[in-house]
Amino acid sequence: xxxxxxxxxxxxxxxxxxxxxxxxxxxxxxxxxxxxxxxxxxxxxxxxxxxxxxxxxxxxxxxxxxxxxxxxxxxxxxxxxxxxxxxxxxxxxxxxxxxxxxxxxxxxxxxxxxxxxxxxxxxxxxxxxxxxxxxxxxxxxxxxxxxxxxxxxxxxxxxxxxxxxxxxxxxxxxxxxxxxxxxxxxxxxxxxxxxxxxxxxxxxxxxxxxxxxxxxxxxxxxxxxxxxxxxxxxxxxxxxxxxxxxxxxxxxxxxxxxxxxxxxxxxxxxxxxxxxxxxxxxxxxxxxxxxxxx
Amino acid sequence: xxxxxxxxxxxxxxxxxxxxxxxxxxxxxxxxxxxxxxxxxxxxxxxxxxxxxxxxxxxxxxxxxxxxxxxxxxxxxxxxxxxxxxxxxxxxxxxxxxxxxxxxxxxxxxxxxxxxxxxxxxxxxxxxxxxxxxxxxxxxxxxxxxxxxxxxxxxxxxxxxxxxxxxxxxxxxxxxxxxxxxxxxxxxxxxxxxxxxxxxxxxxxxxxxxxxxxxxxxxxxxxxxxxxxxxxxxxxxxxxxxxxxxxxxxxxxxxxxxxxxxxxxxxxxxxxxxxxxxxxxxxxxxxxxxxxxx
Numbered sequence: 341x342x343x344x345x346x347x348x349x350x351x352x353x354x355x356x357x358x359x360x361x362x363x364x365x366x367x368x369x370x371x372x373x374x375x376x377x378x379x380x381x382x383x384x385x386x387x388x389x390x391x392x393x394x395x396x397x398x399x400x401x402x403x404x405x406x407x408x409x410x411x412x413x414x415x416x417x418x419x420x421x422x423x424x425x426x427x428x429x430x431x432x433x434x435x436x437x438x439x440x441x442x443x444x445x446x447x448x449x450x451x452x453x454x455x456x457x458x459x460x461x462x463x464x465x466x467x468x469x470x471x472x473x474x475x476x477x478x479x480x481x482x483x484x485x486x487x488x489x490x491x492x493x494x495x496x497x498x499x500x501x502x503x504x505x506x507x508x509x510x511x512x513x514x515x516x517x518x519x520x521x522x523x524x525x526x527x528x529x530x531x532x533x534x535x536x537x538x539x540x541x542x543x544x545x546x547x548x549x550x551x552x553x554x555x556x557x558x559x560x561x562x563x564x565x566x567x568x569x570x571x572x573x574x575x576x577x578x579x580x581x582x583x584x585x586x587x588x589x590x591x592x593x594x595x596x597x598x599x600x601x602x603x604x605x606x607x608x609x610x611x612x613x614x615x616x617x618x619x620x621x622x623x624x625x626x627x628x629x630x631x632x633x634x
Numbered sequence: 635x636x637x638x639x640x641x642x643x644x645x646x647x648x649x650x651x652x653x654x655x656x657x658x659x660x661x662x663x664x665x666x667x668x669x670x671x672x673x674x675x676x677x678x679x680x681x682x683x684x685x686x687x688x689x690x691x692x693x694x695x696x697x698x699x700x701x702x703x704x705x706x707x708x709x710x711x712x713x714x715x716x717x718x719x720x721x722x723x724x725x726x727x728x729x730x731x732x733x734x735x736x737x738x739x740x741x742x743x744x745x746x747x748x749x750x751x752x753x754x755x756x757x758x759x760x761x762x763x764x765x766x767x768x769x770x771x772x773x774x775x776x777x778x779x780x781x782x783x784x785x786x787x788x789x790x791x792x793x794x795x796x797x798x799x800x801x802x803x804x805x806x807x808x809x810x811x812x813x814x815x816x817x818x819x820x821x822x823x824x825x826x827x828x829x830x831x832x833x834x835x836x837x838x839x840x841x842x843x844x845x846x847x848x849x850x851x852x853x854x855x856x857x858x859x860x861x862x863x864x865x866x867x868x869x870x871x872x873x874x875x876x877x878x879x880x881x882x883x884x885x886x887x888x889x890x891x892x893x894x895x896x897x898x899x900x901x902x903x904x905x906x907x908x909x910x911x912x913x914x915x916x917x918x919x920x921x922x923x924x925x926x927x928x
Contacts, residue, residue: 366809367784370792374784422748427740446721450744451792454716457748458783461755465776478772482759489752490661490668498664498745515660 341628344621345383352384352391352409359410359463373444373452374459378417381435385629386412386524390532392622393546396615399536403470408480408531411464415488416524418456419497421449428501461485467535480531487527496520508586514555517588521561522554542615549608549626556604556630562587563597564633605630635922638915639677646678646685646703653704653757667738667746668753672711675729679923680706680818684826686916687840690909693830697764702774702825705758709782710818712750713791715743722795755779761829774825781821790814802880808849811882815855816848836909843902843920850898850924856881857891858927899924 360378363371387409394405424431424439425446432442441449464484467477486492496519503512529550533543566589589597605627612623654672657665681703688699718725718733719740726736735743758778761771780786790813797806823844827837860883883891899921906917 361784366793366806367789369796370784370789419748422744425744427744447795448792450716450719450721451788451795454713454747454751455784455788455792457751458779458786458788461779462776462783465772465779468772468776472772473769475767478759478762478766481775482756482762485752485755485759489756490655490664490749494745494749494752495661495664498742498749499660501741501745502663512660 341624345388345625345628348388348392348621348625349384352388355391355406356384356387356410356413359407359414359466361459369444370448370451370455373440373448374456376443377421377440377452377456378414380417380437384413386416386528388625389525389550389622390528392619392625393529393532394536396617396619396622397533397536397538397542398617399532401470404467404474404477405532405535407466407470408464408484408535411460411484412524412528412531414456414460414463415484418453418460419488419493421453421456423497425449476534476537480534483527483530483534487523487530492519492523492527496523505584507584508591510591513586513588513591517555517558518551521558522551525554525557526550545611545615549611552604552608552611553626553629556601556608559588559597559601559604560630560632562589563594563601565589566594601630635918639682639919639922642682642686642915642919643678646682649685649700650678650681650704650707653701653708653760655753663738664742664745664749667734667742668750670737671715671734671746671750672708674711674731678707680710680822682919683819683844683916684822686913686919687823687826688830690911690913690916691827691830691832691836692911693826695764698761698768698771699826699829701757701760701764702778702829705754705778706818706822706825708750708754708757709778712747712754713782713787715747715750717791719743770828770831774828777821777824777828781817781824786813786817786821790817799878801878802885804885807880807882807885811849811852812845815852816845819848819851820844839905839909843905846898846902846905847920847923850895850902853882853891853895853898854924854926856883857888857895859883860888895924 357379360375361371363375365371390405390409390412391402394402399405420434421440423429424434425441431439433439439449440452444452461481461484464481465477467474467480471477488494490498496516499512500516500520503516508516526547529546530543533546538546565587588600592600608626609623612626651673654669655665657669659665684699684703684706685696688696693699714728715734717723718728719735725733727733733743734746738746755775755778758775759771761768761774765771782788784792790810793806794810794814797810802810820841823840824837827840832840859881882894886894902920903917906920
């Protein structure tokens with residue numbers, strides 16, 4: 341499966357990198373900073389999911405979904421640049437590369453994040469050049485903004501930052517997980533469905549699938565964190581070794597966490613099977629995401 | 635004229651404030667920070683220009699332009715929040731009120747800026763709820779993103795930050811003035827025209843008017859800066875008292891600057907007169923903007 345995903349990552353990168361701006365003109369530095377961050381790697385999971393859902397519903401004109409695929413990765417990258425800033429997580433490295441503010445300075449990193457965020461919308465709107473009359477583009481743009489914003493990703497990020505070091509209730513933790521990780525996965529899959537002209541009912545099903553996968557993904561993340569800690573420093577599983585940070589595992593225990601990952605995944609896969617189309621790679625991809633070991 | 639503008643500011647505020655998010659839920663703090671910044675005042679010039687151009691072209695359904703008016707002010711406010719950050723201009727006060735990062739902390743200010751930027755797009759897309767079939771909404775959204783982004787406002791801001799303390803060529807200064815101040819004025823007026831179903835030719839004329847007004851406005855700003863300094867600290871007009879900052883006045887001298895404000899304004903007003911419609915308030919507003927004394 342790893343190889344198959346790598347192949348799809350390559351396919352997606354060939355598409356999305358075509359939308360990057362040229363590094364020229366007076367604003368060359370910020371353009372370099374934007375592209376540096378965008379090119380820092382990753383599996384390109386969100387645009388990959390968007391494309392595979394588009395295929396699931398028999399989407400015909402791939403040119404229509406391509407601008408949104410690039411836009412989604414730009415939006416995601418923009419959030420990483422701002423997350424890494426000194427006033428936020430203060431991270432110096434991401435995926436083994438120096439973070440944007442380390443290379444370009446803090447002011448340029450703030451502007452590169454803003455620039456990528458806006459370029460994401462500019463890029464998504466290029467779908468109108470492909471099909472000027474297509475009403476689904478407006479729907480897709482609305483979802484894109486909603487799921488990224490204060491009732492989506494940024495909302496989750498805000499509560500996470502605000503509650504740092506404080507104990508969380510289960511409801512609060514699920515709220516953060518759902519928005520911070522889940523919202524863009526939902527948006528990616530929903531936009532793929534919308535642009536492929538899926539029915540409203542099917543778009544809702546896709547949202548539910550994405551929401552379950554997002555949660556399972558994040559719980560698995562919490563599990564891997566604890567297991568990683570255990571291997572590395574020998575603390576017992578379920579301990580609060582991460583600066584008292586509340587995690588799914590600290591709230592529910594490791595066994596229940598494993599069980600919940602399985603439950604959410606099964607529900608997602610069951611819903612996927614209930615749809616008319618078939619996309620075996622998408623199914624395997626969703627299962628690989630939540631069953632990953634690192 | 636001051637009174638007339640104040641009346642219009644009130645009219646615009648009644649419209650745009652209806653689009654502000656409710657301060658509730660887990661993300662209440664960032665919502666408060668967003669609204670705090672939005673409510674810090676100002677003439678609401680950009681949405682006012684948008685509305686008056688919409689009226690100039692006989693736009694019928696005001697409900698269509700309202701979401702874009704609110705969105706434009708959110709976008710503008712978002713840029714002010716990030717501009718004021720310690721890593722940028724490091725300003726503690728704006729319009730006599732403490733800046734967002736002083737009141738809410740730096741992390742919340744970064745997120746409030748991101749949140750407002752995204753909420754601007756979410757809000758603009760609400761125009762689809764008013765007229766789902768209207769193709770001009772897509773055009774307006776594209777202009778909105780382009781003029782805000784790296785080839786618009788953020789681009790100008792980036793070059794301004796990067797060149798701080800260094801001497802600028804006339805071309806560089808005009809580039810910054812054109813993008814940093816001009817781009818959103820262009821977008822505001824163009825979107826008003828587009829949503830009122832102005833012809834492509836007229837939208838181009840409006841862009842030219844806005845571009846001239848933006849430049850005249852910024853040159854006047856430079857003139858007022860120098861005159862303010864002269865009154866306060868007795869330095870000669872045209873001196874480089876502002877940390878060697880290159881201004882239009884330091885490049886061209888005060889007389890040429892005055893002449894250029896007049897030239898750009900006349901060109902704008904001439905173009906405005908050449909359009910079919912008439913909007914006397916818009917004309918007076920443009921003249922008041924560039925002839926302001928403070």
